[in-house]
Amino acid sequence: MREERVKKCDRCFLAAPVLYRVQYDASLRWFFVCDRCFPSIRQDNLHYTYGGTWKARKKH
Secondary structure (H helix, E strand, O other): OOOOOOOEOOOOOOEOOEEEEEEOOOOOOOEEEOOOOHHHHHOOOOOOEEEEEEEOOOOO
16 A cells, blocks of 8 residues: 655645646746635636646555
């Protein structure tokens, strides 16, 4: 059995089992955000780009 990985949201800093890789500002940097922060970043944002989903439990 694999150990569960831990990663924190780049906005609220809480650990989450699923994070979304996004760009959301003019810096064009990639951030990992949780499902609580994701809707506010995505809504009406011209800089928003989705870059994939990170999961704490990888499929074998």
